[in-house]
Amino acid sequence: MAGSTTKTVYDIFLSMENGPASTSSTVNAQAWLDHHSRSLGLFINGKFVQPAGRQSRSLADSKGGVVCNTACAEDEDISQCATSAVNGYKSWSSLTCFQRAKVLLRLVSALGLHGQCLTELCGLCENPCSPSSLVRLLQYYSCWAQLRDTFISDWTPIGVVAVVTSDNCSLYSLMLKVLPALAMGNSVIVIPGQSSGPPALLLAQLFMGAGLPVGALNVLTGSDVMLGAKVAQNPNIGYMTYSGDKQDGVMLCTASAGMGVPVSLSPSIGSxxxxxxxxxxxxxxxxxxxxxxxxxxxxxxxxxxxxxxxxxxxxxxxxxxxxxxxxxxxxxxxxxxxxxxxxxxxxxxxxxxxxxxxxxxxxxxxxxxxxxxxxxxxxxxxxxxxxxxxxxxxxxxxxxxxxxxxxxxxxxxxxxxxxxxxxxxxxxxxxxxxxxxxxxxxxVYDPCLPVSGHKDSGTCTDGGREGLYQFLRPSISCPPLPRSLSISMNYSNFGTEVPAPVIPDASDPSNAPPTYLQFVAGKACKSVSGTNFPLQAPGCDTVLAFCPDGGRKDVRNAVEAAIKVQPGWAKKSQSARAQSLYSLAKGLEAKRQAIAASVTTQTGTSPDEADKEVEMSIVRLNIWGAYCDKVQGGSLPMPQSGSALSIPEALGVVGVVLPDKNPLLSMVTLLGAAIATGNAVIMVPSQKYPLPALTFIQVIQSSDLPAGLVNVITGSRDQLTVALATHSVIKAIWYWGSAEGCQYLQHTCTSPLKTLRLFRQKDEDGKDGGIDWSQSHPSLLEELWRNAVQWKSVWIPTA
Incomplete structure (x- = not known):
């Protein structure tokens, strides 16, 4: 017809326009909001609570209208929520794996009944999430809840887990952390962003209807992400994990630094x-x-x-x-x-x-x-x-x-x-x-795909079996960081203390203490500053030796050498890396007496105890050699047609600040874990007991490890910690030291992000803290291995 504006199918095909969007009803969501008077409270102890006198935050839709108001939790609410979560953890973790799996599967039926309401509510909040994707999450993690004790034996739940998201984080990303935490037997406190708050509250209500014990899932809403830092102050919180944009994640890390709560980030938004x-x-x-x-x-x-x-x-x-x-x-x-x-x-x-x-x-x-x-x-x-x-x-x-x-x-x-x-x-x-x-x-997203944020996109692994371990700890494990309030400290002054002066000794030069060298870029060398610090014998003022006083420039040189050799080392076959570790063990065996003598001289232990530590160190290196080609990724069972691969990869350059306890055994254990997985390493020996590590340099020199793969720098622990923390190339830091050092690292290692593994050198009673290095329990070694890798998922469709 002349003048007709109706488009034919051929016209639409040529222009490739999308058809008109169908208008969706929001009747169910509006009814649910009206039932709550459009003022949503907190979800604590299995029910909605509306504390009096709380500030509220308005959530607007795309047209500027107010969808609802959410309450802003205060300290009293946080305390009540944490107590509820502790009681919920006792009830939830006491259930059998089968019982926990049944609860998660019952929620699938609940979503079938109320999925339309959830879809409409997500649409109103501009946080779209299909019920089918949540059903897939529930089905996947209910299976892992059933199989936890079968496939992940000797691991136990952490306890109370706090899950924090930013305002622009999707509901799917939130549940990708909540559901595995619940499946492993933890209780969860959810601190959602503004757009995911109402859907999270609806899901919490559905969880209770599905039979989740009271207190196992609580939801706290607030004005911003800093509510998570307030929650971290509660001594009942065992772990905090975050999803969203990096800016809010950095604020959360710096605000919670020094509280003793491990914090992991998945800042994918805005990448x-x-x-x-x-x-x-x-x-x-x-x-x-x-x-x-x-x-x-x-x-x-x-x-x-x-x-x-x-x-x-x-x-x-x-x-x-x-x-x-x-x-x-x-x-x-x-x-x-x-x-x-x-x-x-x-x-x-x-x-x-x-x-x-x-x-x-x-x-x-x-x-x-x-x-x-x-x-x-x-x-x-x-x-x-x-x-x-x-x-x-x-x-x-x-x-x-x-x-x-x-x-x-x-x-x-x-x-x-x-x-x-x-x-x-x-x-x-x-x-x-x-x-x-x-x-x-x-x-293409699926919960079976494990993903680690590389570089500045995260410090933890989400999804797949590998993502479950962030919510577990080995049953035979080192004690977690003690809970405490943040220390008032000047971060710019940390590690800047002036070393004690070295006074010349006028005694017989022939009896002068020996001077040791550190190991950088494959060479035994002095520190860049040329200075040394005296090492005293245990229990007296006698100077045993002089050790290099390394600093920032030594770390810089070590990193430059490490980044040159690490990619080639990571590309080596697993069997080639294993042979290098076996060679390192043989070298240690050859210098057994000299290294055992250094342990005795340095720590004051008996020759038999020192020889036993050397023997355990030889065995530990052989174990890591055997590990190289035994634990790998593989093909994943995706519900779609295609192939999915999970690949463990090296972190890159790892900085290790070693403990005082078992100075030789701890060093070879951490060294083996790092290089067996393809990393280069910069090791800072115990400031109190560095001689075993400096003597071990002879073993490294006689091995076939590439020059620069392993670097050993002695000096002030705090000064070298600062150098490691502020170097942009170092991806991870494993640290044994003071409470101030732990807080400094949590506050500083946010730009770029670094994966942290922190231990206090001494506990509150003054006893040695950290790992019992003489233990060779499989779960402990697996934990070290998992801290030395990051995961990549590759999806290849076939149809």
Whole structure:
């Protein structure tokens, strides 16, 4: 008909427009909110409570209307909640594995009845989460609840776990931590962000209806993420884990530093992730997916499009075709619009060319989908992208360039690789420093996939069997950090104490104490400063020896040597690494008498006890050699058609501040765990008992370990701790020391993030704390091994 504006199927096919969105009803969610008078209280001790006199926080929908108000918990509520969680833990952990699994499975039925209400509530809160994804989580973790004692024997639940999320964190990410914690027998206190608060409260109500013991799950809402730091002050909290953006995670870490609560972070939101298109890819499918991911889905992460030069023109042409006619994206505010305008102008000044669906409106909180072609790797829109529908596009020539671009970001959350060459896909996946790799696909999540945030994207593993261990501890374990209030300390002054002066001795030079050397970059050497500190014999003022007084420059030199050799060491076969550890054990056997004598001289133990420690050290190195090729990842049972791989990878460079207790055995135990998994290590021997470690340098020199893989630096523990904590390359620090040192590391190791394993040198009674190094229980060694690796999941669809 003339003048008709009705579009035919062919017209829609050419324009590739989406059909009109169906209008969804919110009747069930509105009724649930009305039932609670649109003022949601806290969920404590199995029921909603509405304490009097509490401040509230309003949650607005996309149109500016108020969805509901949530209460802001105060100290009295936190105390009541923690007491409830302790009682809930006693009831929940006392159930059998089968009984806990039944409770989680009953919640699947509850979601079947009330899934529509949950879906509508998530929509109102702008935190979409499908009930089917939660059902998959429940089914997966109910199975692990059933099999915990069968497959994870000799491990016990931590106790009360606090799960904290930021305002923009998804409900799925929240439940990915809550459900495994419950499945392992812990009780949980949830501190949700604003958008996930109402759905979390609804789920807590459904949990109670499914038979979860009173107090096993509590929900506290507040004004911001700092409520988590207040919860951490309660002595009943055993562990805290966080999901969301990094800024809130850093605030949580610094605020809770020194309280004795281990805190792990999964700051995936806002991460910059590479979307790599090789010339061997199905270009049409890749472009369709990048449009869907970058402009049509909720943007929790930022994507950078990396395209091989030979197909860049083809990709750009398809992007122009797909962007044509797309509508502007609504931003949260005009302030965001100003940030987007500034980012686009800066990218254009650096030579980027714009591809837009339409002209940007002159004002208002809207902006068209925009591709910034030819963006520079150093451009802010690539390194630190802001809000808005912006997609930077960069080109590369070779595979190695693609990997370099993909690893350019400080984040390491995920990557999407598009190629029909499976060998190229797997090689690229292994080379990228990210936790998730999707091949010819994107954003495929499943609870069976273990993911560790690489670089600045996390300090723990979520998902899969590996993600369960953060909620468990070995049944024969070292004591946790003692609970205490934060120490008032000046962080800038920590580790800056002036060493005691060394006074020359006028006695017979022939009887002068020996001077030892440290070990850096494969060479025995003096400290960069050239200074030494006197080492006194146990129980008297006699000087046994002079040891190098290492500092920041020594750590810098050691790290430079370590990062050169570590990638090659990690790529070595597991059997080759095992042979090196066996060789190290043989070298220790050959120098048994000299090293046993150093243990006796240094610690004052009897020769028999020292020889026994050497013998245990030899055995421990052989155990780690055997470990190298025995514990690996593998294929995972995904519910979709395809192949999923879990791969354990080395952390990189690990800093170890060694304990005073068993100076030789503790050193070889931690050294073996680090290098068996492919890491390089910088070891700081006990400041009180460094001689066994310095004598052990002779064993390292005679081994076939690459120069720079193992470095030994002596000196002030606090000064060297500062040097390790502030070096950007070091990924993890294992520390035995003072309460001040533990607090300093928790406060400082947030930019970039470092994985911390902290122990107090002395407990409150003045006794030696930490691990009983003479124990060789499998769960203890497995815990050390798991602290030395990070996990990567690779998903390859087949249909």
């Amino acid at each position: 910059t992730c590479p979307f790599i298109i090789f010339e061997s890819a199905d270009i049409d499918s890749a472009v369709e997916e990048v449009i869907e991911t970058a402009f049509k889905k909720k943007k929790e992460i930022h994507w950078v499009l990396c395209v091989q030069e030979s197909v860049s023109d083809s990709v750009v042409a398809r992007l122009k075709l797909r962007l044509a006619g797309m509508k502007c994206v609504t931003l949260h505010s005009e302030a965001e619009r100003l940030l987007v305008d500034a980012a686009v102008q800066q990218a254009q000044q650096q030579g980027a060319m714009l591809i837009q669906s339409c002209a940007a409106p002159p004002s208002g909180a809207q902006y068209p989908p925009t591709v910034l072609c030819g963006s520079a790797p150093s451009s802010p829109c690539v390194v630190n992208p802001g809000p808005g529908p912006l997609l930077p596009l960069m080109t590369f020539r070779t595979n190695s360039e693609a990997v370099a671009m993909g690893n350019h970001s400080p984040h390491g959350f995920a990557a999407s690789i598009w190629t029909e060459d499976l060998t190229l896909a797997l090689e690229t996946a292994k080379s990228l420093s990210v936790g998730f790799v999707w091949v010819n696909s994107n954003s």
